[in-house]
Amino acid sequence: VKICETFGIFSHYLSQDRRVLDMRAALVVGIGNYSSASLRGPVHDANAIAKALETHSNGDPNFSVELLTTPRPVTKPILWAEIDKLFAADCDVCLFYFSGHGVITSTGGYIVIPDGKSDVGVSMDEILILANQSRAKDRVILLDCCHAGAAGVPALTGNMTLLREGLSILTACRGTESALEVDGESVFTSLIVAALQGGAADLRGYVTAGSIYAYVDQALGPWDQRPIFRTNVTRFTSLRSVAPPVPLETLRKICSYFSDPQDKYPLDPSYEFTDSRAKSANVVIMKDLQKYASVGLVVPVGEDYMYFAAINSKSCRLTALGHQYWRLVKAKMI
Amino acid sequence: MRAALVVGINAYHQAPLLGAVDDANAVARILATHSNGEPNFSVKLLTISEDTKPDDIFTGLMLKKAIKKLFDADCDQCLFYFSGHGTITSRGGYIVTPDFQIYGEGISMDEILTLANQSKIKDKVILLDCCHAGAAGAPTITGSNLAVLSEGLSILAACRSSESALEKNGKGVFTSLIVEALRGGAADLWGHVTASNIYGYVDKALGWWEQRPIFRTNVTRFTSLRSATPPVPHETLRKICSYFPLPEKEIPLNPTYESTYEHAQPANVAVMKDLQRYASVGLVVPVGEEYMYFAAINSKSCRLTALGYQYWRLVKTNKI
Numbered sequence: 001v002k003i004c005e006t007f008g009i010f011s012h013y014l015s016q017d018r019r020v021l022d023m024r025a026a027l028v029v030g031i032g033n034y035s036s037a038s039l040r041g042p043v044h045d046a047n048a049i050a051k052a053l054e055t056h057s058n059g060d061p062n063f064s065v066e067l068l069t070t071p072r073p074v075t076k077p078i079l080w081a082e083i084d085k086l087f088a089a090d091c092d093v094c095l096f097y098f099s100g101h102g103v104i105t106s107t108g109g110y111i112v113i114p115d116g117k118s119d120v121g122v123s124m125d126e127i128l129i130l131a132n133q134s135r136a137k138d139r140v141i142l143l144d145c146c147h148a149g150a151a152g153v154p155a156l157t158g159n160m161t162l163l164r165e166g167l168s169i170l171t172a173c174r175g176t177e178s179a180l181e182v183d184g185e186s187v188f189t190s191l192i193v194a195a196l197q198g199g200a201a202d203l204r205g206y207v208t209a210g211s212i213y214a215y216v217d218q219a220l221g222p223w224d225q226r227p228i229f230r231t232n233v234t235r236f237t238s239l240r241s242v243a244p245p246v247p248l249e250t251l252r253k254i255c256s257y258f259s260d261p262q263d264k265y266p267l268d269p270s271y272e273f274t275d276s277r278a279k280s281a282n283v284v285i286m287k288d289l290q291k292y293a294s295v296g297l298v299v300p301v302g303e304d305y306m307y308f309a310a311i312n313s314k315s316c317r318l319t320a321l322g323h324q325y326w327r328l329v330k331a332k333m334i
Numbered sequence: 335m336r337a338a339l340v341v342g343i344n345a346y347h348q349a350p351l352l353g354a355v356d357d358a359n360a361v362a363r364i365l366a367t368h369s370n371g372e373p374n375f376s377v378k379l380l381t382i383s384e385d386t387k388p389d390d391i392f393t394g395l396m397l398k399k400a401i402k403k404l405f406d407a408d409c410d411q412c413l414f415y416f417s418g419h420g421t422i423t424s425r426g427g428y429i430v431t432p433d434f435q436i437y438g439e440g441i442s443m444d445e446i447l448t449l450a451n452q453s454k455i456k457d458k459v460i461l462l463d464c465c466h467a468g469a470a471g472a473p474t475i476t477g478s479n480l481a482v483l484s485e486g487l488s489i490l491a492a493c494r495s496s497e498s499a500l501e502k503n504g505k506g507v508f509t510s511l512i513v514e515a516l517r518g519g520a521a522d523l524w525g526h527v528t529a530s531n532i533y534g535y536v537d538k539a540l541g542w543w544e545q546r547p548i549f550r551t552n553v554t555r556f557t558s559l560r561s562a563t564p565p566v567p568h569e570t571l572r573k574i575c576s577y578f579p580l581p582e583k584e585i586p587l588n589p590t591y592e593s594t595y596e597h598a599q600p601a602n603v604a605v606m607k608d609l610q611r612y613a614s615v616g617l618v619v620p621v622g623e624e625y626m627y628f629a630a631i632n633s634k635s636c637r638l639t640a641l642g643y644q645y646w647r648l649v650k651t652n653k654i
Binding site (some may be wrong): 157195201218303 | 454485
C-alpha cells in the first residue's frame with residue numbers, strides 16, 4: 001500500500017510537471033438551432049474553445065476534445081450520454097463547456113435542448129452531482145448561457161454551493177442574469193479564449209481557472225453580466241500552457257545573479273553594450289537582467305530604466321514578484 | 335467599510351507555539367493600510383502570548399462572540415484571520431483556544447462557516463493558518479466532502495484537513511506567503527491583490543511534498559484586499575489607447591525615439607518612455623527584435639501582448 005501511495009504521489013507530481021503526460025478530456029457543446037429563439041454564437045463559441053483547448057501554444061497536445069455542435073442532432077439522451085462519459089472517464093482533468101440557452105425554474109437551472117418542448121433540458125443540479133462524483137482530480141465546468149450561475153448551487157440548498165474537492169465552476173452570469181452576445185460571439189467565451197491564448201498566463205506560461213476568472217472579472221464591469229467563480233481546490237491546475245515571456249533557462253539563472261533575495265545587483269557602464277567601456281561577459285548578464293525587468297521581476301534602484309542604472313553605476317534588485325520566482329527556482333520548482 | 339478580526343495564540347499550556355502572535359501582528363499591520371498609507375481594514379487584533387496579562391487572556395467563548403460580531407458588522411467586507419492550534423475531532427474541526435479541554439476544544443470550524451454563510455456582508459474572507467485548517471468550509475455533516483459556501487465567501491486554509499501547518503524560523507509558512515502576497519507579490523498591474531491572486535501565489539510557492547493550501551470560493555467578483563503600488567502609474571496606463579488606437583495595430587519605431595541617439599526627437603522620446611514602461615510589465619513587446627532599444631534603432635515596431643490587449647480594453651471601456 002505504501003508503495004502504491006508513493007507512486008501515486010510521484011506520478012501526480014510528474015503529471016503536473018510534464019503536462020503532456022496528463023490525461024485530459026473535454027466535452028465542448030454548442031447549441032444554436034433552437035426553433036423558437038435561435039442563437040448565432042454558440043457553434044462559433046464551441047469551435048473557438050475546442051481549438052484553444054486542443055493544443056498548448058507550442059503545438060503539444062492538451063485536451064482530447066469531444067466537440068458536439070448543432071446542426072448535428074443534440075437531444076437530451078445524446079447530451080447526457082456524453083456528459084456521463086466525460087465525468088466517468090479515467091483522466092486527470094476533465095472539462096465541460098456549454099454555450100446555448102439556459103433557463104431557471106422552481107426546480108433549478110437547466111441547459112436547454114432544441115427538442116425541449118415538453119422537457120426543459122439537462123438539469124444543472126444533476127451535472128453537479130456527476131461532477132462531484134467524478135474521480136478525475138480536477139473537474140472544470142464552463143457555462144456560457146443565461147442563468148448559468150445556477151450551476152454549483154443546487155435548488156435544494158437555496159443559495160449554497162456544494163463542491164467536492166477539485167471542482168471549479170466558471171459561469172457567464174449569475175443565476176438571475178442573461179449572458180450577452182456581441183457580433184455573434186458571446187462576450188464571456190471570447191474572454192475565456194483570450195485568457196487561454198495567453199492573456200491570463202503567469203510567468204511559467206500557465207493559465208489556471210483562477211487566472212481565467214480574474215481576467216474575465218476585470219474585463220466585465222459592475223453593470224455588465226457578472227461572471228461567477230466557484231471552486232474548492234488544493235491546487236490550481238494549468239489548463240493550457242503558452243510560451244513563457246522569459247525562457248525558463250533564463251529564469252532559472254535568477255538565483256545565481258541574486259544569491260540572497262535582498263541583494264542588490266551592482267551595475268556599471270561595462271554592462272551597457274552601447275557604451276565604449278562595455279565588457280562582453282557583463283553585457284550577457286545585462287541581457288538577462290533586462291529580461292527579468294521586462295516582466296517585473298527586477299527593478300532598477302534609483303533610476304527609472306535599467307539603461308541609466310548601468311550608465312550611472314547604480315544597481316537593480318528583485319521585486320516582490322521577483323522574490324517569488326527566486327524562491328521557486330531555489331526550491332527547484334521551475 | 336472593511337473590518338478584520340486578526341487572532342494569534344502562542345500560549346498553549348501543553349504545546350506552546352513560537353510564531354502565531356508574530357504572524358497575527360504581521361497580518362494586522364499589512365491589512366491596516368494600503369501601500370500608499372491610506373487606511374484599509376479596521377483591524378481588531380487579539381493575541382495571547384507568554385507575556386499576556388491574565389486579565390487580557392480571552393476564552394473560547396469570548397473569541398466566538400468576537401467572530402459573531404465580525405460577521406454581523408455593518409460593513410462591505412470582512413476578514414477573519416487565525417493563527418494558532420487547530421484540531422480535528424469526530425465532530426469536526428476546531429480552532430483551539432488556551433482554555434481547551436476534551437469536548438471543549440475551542441471554536442467549531444463548522445460554526446464559523448455557519449456564521450459566515452449567514453452574514454449579510456458582501457465579501458467575506460477567512461484565512462486560517464493552523465493544523466487541519468482545511469476542515470473549514472466543508473461541513474462535517476456532508477462527510478467533510480463538500481464545500482458549502484454562500485455567495486461572497488472565500489476561504490484560504492494553510493493545509494488539508496488531514497495535514498499539519500508548518501512553522502519555519504518562528505513564522506507560519508502560509509502566513510509569511512500571504513503577507514508577501516499582500517505586500518505586492520500577488521498584485522495585478524492595477525496594484526490590486528485579490529483572494530484568488532493570493533492563493534495563486536501561495537499555491538505556486540508550496541511544492542507537492544509540503545502542506546497543500548486550500549482555496550474555496552463562491553464569488554461574483556474578486557474584491558481587492560489591498561492596493562499595492564502599481565508597477566506602472568495609472569496615468570501612464572490610461573494612455574495606452576491613444577498610443578494604440580486599434581489593439582492589433584503595431585506602432586512603428588525609429589531611431590528618433592531613442593534618447594541616446596543624436597537626432598532624437600523629444601516628443602518621440604517621451605512616447606518611447608511610456609512604451610518602455612508598458613514593455614517592462616509585459617503589455618507591449620518589440621516586433622522582430624528582442625529589446626525595445628533595438629526596435630527603435632533598427633526602425634522596427636512594437637505591439638500589444640494578450641495582456642496588453644486586456645488593459646487596452648479596460649482603458650477603452652473606462653474600467654480603469
